[in-house]
Amino acid sequence: MSHIRAEDLVVEFPIYGARSRSLKNTVIRAATGGVLATDAAQRTVVRAVDHLSFDWNEGDRIGLVGHNGSGKTTLLRALGGIYEPVGGSLSVHGRVASMLSLTLGMDDYATGYENIFIRGTILGLTRREIARMVDEICEFSELGDFINMPMRTYSSGMSMRLAFTISTSVKADIILMDEWIGVGDEAFSEKAQRRLAELVGQAKILVLASHSPDIIRANCNKVVRLDHGRIVDEI
């Protein structure tokens, strides 16, 4: 059973290099951004996720909304195991795919074909698993003979198509997404949306942060509004 459960979850960023004293005096509460506070050692910290508790289970399609700096991305990263909580508890069960960066690790001088292996390895696949999906990726991304050319010869659209196709080849129980991904020209975009919808469809839990009400409405069955790292509204 996949689930995401958090109790009193806190994620705080220490601010180094800033003059913490004067910052503390002048800014008590930022108009946007998390709560500025001081921790035990009197450092200035930004509390990006502030005592959140939730329990998400299979079938949940969570839409995270809130203005810039409300803690959406930080929460996604905490769920992906990147930021370990400063306080509270978090338990995430299931294979997690975080679609935070599609191009991470890709090498401009390597060919598209090589990049499939590079990205696949970073995504946690074995060589054999990648080899099994490589043909499908080549075909779907419509790169033709360019797949054997260095990626720096690609247009930005072509690179994105390849990156998108690789990242959406990995099945997962829990999908974390920061803004709905859209790529390519009209024809490809349509195809890509179908692929993404299919991937999301087979996932057990989706957590999607987005500014677009339409996208949230189309893909989510629960909406969580964050403000200053707190949940202010749940529908």
Next chain:
Amino acid sequence: MEALSISQTKSRLRLALDDIREGVLSNNIWGMLGWLEVKQRYRRSVLGPFWLTISSGMIIAAMGPLYGRLFGQPIGDYFAYLAVSYVIWQLISQVITDACYAFINAESFIKQVRLPLTVHILRILWRSLIIFLHNFIIVLLVLAYFRPAFGWHLLLFPVALLMFVVNAVWVSLILALVCARFRDIPLIVNNLVLVAFFVTPIMWSPQMLGRYQWTVNLNPFYHFLEIIRQPLLGGELNLVSWAAVPGITVVGFAAMLKLFSRFRARVAYWV
């Protein structure tokens, strides 16, 4: 892809040990990334990493006769000694200076994907070893020409190299961790490595110190250098160094585990 489960039931030490174990087992990731970095750095140059071989070779060729003469040493022996020592030192110093940036340079990885932090350490360690193998050509050439009296000690060379690599893991982890938090440390380390080059018996040998010869034993770099180069150069086994290295390994790993279990989770916030 493994099932991810984050929960805080495990102790910090346990999580740190898991990180190291999973990191070592992710050899497909660090192997690939390390190799890719070597390729990236030398892309479109004809000789690639062999430029480093040439550069080291030139330094040794220039310094060998000069310092051999200054120190009044027989040229053949001194040349072999210098060449072997210098190439090993290149490895040691590169591991140390690169380790400082292991986490800092892996920022995009650390913030986007969940990988054991040890992967970033092993990736740069692997890269340094690949470059060392290129430099090792110089050692082979020099040894083929001067033919020191090898003995069964030659069998100790792989053992010594392995011990170095094991120690490089804790040294790199500590440096990467501290440097991610305090950005002045890499600059200090750079300086210290340069100083270490001159105070470690690389260009000179401990015998030249006369009655102060014992002082070299206070230098940990010396012990590693000694166990790696002695099997290649022949001569007597340095038992002090062979005893010192395991001691350093144990103490170093204990210190690293203490630090790493305490601060492992903070690295993502620091980079």
